[in-house]
Amino acid sequence: MELKERIFKDRNVLSPHYVPDELPFRQKEIEEIMRSVLPATAGQKPKNLFVYGKPGTGKTCSVKRVMEKVGKNPGKASLAYINCRIYNSRYRIMQKILKQFVPELEKSGFGLPYLYEKMIEIMGRGTQLVVVLDEVDMIKDLDELVYTLTRSNDETKIGGITLIGISNKLSFKNDLDPRSKSSLYENEMVFAPYTAVQLQQILRQRAGLGIRAGCFDESAVNLASAIAAQETGDARYALKLFEKAAEIAEYGGKEKITDMEVEGARKRVEIDLAGETVNTLPENHQLVLYAIAKLTLSGSRYSKLEFENESGFLISGEVYEEYERVARGAGKRARSSRWYKEYLSDLETLGLVTLTLSGKGLRGHTTLIKLGYDAKGMLGLLAPKLGGASNG
DNA sequence: CCTCCACAGGAAGCGCAGGAGT
DNA sequence: ACTCCTGCGCTTCCTGTGGAGG
Numbered sequence A: 001m002e003l004k005e006r007i008f009k010d011r012n013v014l015s016p017h018y019v020p021d022e023l024p025f026r027q028k029e030i031e032e033i034m035r036s037v038l039p040a041t042a043g044q045k046p047k048n049l050f051v052y053g054k055p056g057t058g059k060t061c062s063v064k065r066v067m068e069k070v071g072k073n074p075g076k077a078s079l080a081y082i083n084c085r086i087y088n089s090r091y092r093i094m095q096k097i098l099k100q101f102v103p104e105l106e107k108s109g110f111g112l113p114y115l116y117e118k119m120i121e122i123m124g125r126g127t128q129l130v131v132v133l134d135e136v137d138m139i140k141d142l143d144e145l146v147y148t149l150t151r152s153n154d155e156t157k158i159g160g161i162t163l164i165g166i167s168n169k170l171s172f173k174n175d176l177d178p179r180s181k182s183s184l185y186e187n188e189m190v191f192a193p194y195t196a197v198q199l200q201q202i203l204r205q206r207a208g209l210g211i212r213a214g215c216f217d218e219s220a221v222n223l224a225s226a227i228a229a230q231e232t233g234d235a236r237y238a239l240k241l242f243e244k245a246a247e248i249a250e251y252g253g254k255e256k257i258t259d260m261e262v263e264g265a266r267k268r269v270e271i272d273l274a275g276e277t278v279n280t281l282p283e284n285h286q287l288v289l290y291a292i293a294k295l296t297l298s299g300s301r302y303s304k305l306e307f308e309n310e311s312g313f314l315i316s317g318e319v320y321e322e323y324e325r326v327a328r329g330a331g332k333r334a335r336s337s338r339w340y341k342e343y344l345s346d347l348e349t350l351g352l353v354t355l356t357l358s359g360k361g362l363r364g365h366t367t368l369i370k371l372g373y374d375a376k377g378m379l380g381l382l383a384p385k386l387g388g389a390s391n392g
Numbered sequence B: 001c002c003t004c005c006a007c008a009g010g011a012a013g014c015g016c017a018g019g020a021g022t
Numbered sequence C: 001a002c003t004c005c006t007g008c009g010c011t012t013c014c015t016g017t018g019g020a021g022g
Helices: A027-042 A059-072 A090-099 A112-123 A142-155 A171-175 A178-184 A196-210 A218-231 A235-251 A259-279 A283-298 A316-329 A337-349 A375-382
Strands: A049-053 A077-083 A128-134 A160-167 A187-191 A353-357 A367-371
Touching: A027 A049, A027 A059, A027 A077, A027 A128, A027 A160, A027 A187, A049 A059, A059 A077, A059 A128, A059 A160, A077 A090, A090 A112, A090 A128, A090 A142, A112 A142, A112 A160, A142 A160, A142 A178, A196 A218, A196 A235, A218 A235, A218 A259, A235 A259, A259 A375, A283 A316, A283 A337, A283 A367, A283 A375, A316 A337, A316 A367, A337 A353, A337 A367
Parallel strands: A049 A160, A049 A187, A077 A128, A128 A160
Antiparallel strands: A353 A367
């Protein structure tokens, strides 16, 4: 459908996935990453690098930019980018790395030792593998992965493998085996959240490209960046907020984007960002999340209970029961409670729910569950996908 | 004190898909 | 065609832990 858009000039520019030619306020970081990767092109082994920063601080963007640049003139280096949310085990990651060299590894069924041999063989040719592990905290067996990779490093004289880990969780560092910790953290880099002023400039730049001239108030840009800076300094959030505001103006028949539209967009943004994550979730994760949202709305049996001055959480057991009901309603069989616990902790690592171990003070050992987002919005997100699994 | 409840989370093992070797 | 291998998602079983209530 061909709509005449009066506000938008180019919607893509405002999308969080759009990568501008120049990343504002990240030149220094890009150069630093570049410096650490560059030895690989000359056949020397760089140090491993760990990149940490809150969501929307440009970590992935910066690393990808470096990969692009190095990729144009790679020399002995060979670069691989891996999204660990999808490739989340040692086996799958090694398979993904090696696929570009050994096409038959497209199929699974080979043992790990076989992959290991192939890896040594490739490095034996003098190749310097640089592997970017985005969202490293999603890898189930990171310790084993780091171990096998560093081992393979020791086994070859020429060639080598370098890891660049990206994560927004600092805490997971402590869950690591000390040995893999020290090798993964040879070099560390922190991306600070954007300040309100920086967000302003980013937004103004994008708004200039994506919105027609005169169709947005300067103060709307300022407000959006102020809100985003207050939340977490998340550039994605700021962009999404402004994009939503633009949408509201566009479809509300307004002349321009003002503070009012930004305010109006505020409520919808968070759930919209969550939606991107939720969409890629496997079925059973969605069902569990759905159960949590539903119970949050209809009320927990234990809602009166308090724990460390907090209330309004759900309890593991009742959520599992609800999950079973929801699954039945959708014509599926619920997984065992053991796996359900795994799903829960996956949802936590994705930041969709918060889990607290009751430890002491409440019903022995149980997990207190809280939805990280608005329950109604979450239901709206999930209900259509789950085939109208309603009624309880 | 003891027993039971409600749960956490480790261990073992199963079926499946897709190899390799014979 | 067959047997045996591997990783993976999953179930089953099991041990441990702390509160509640006798």
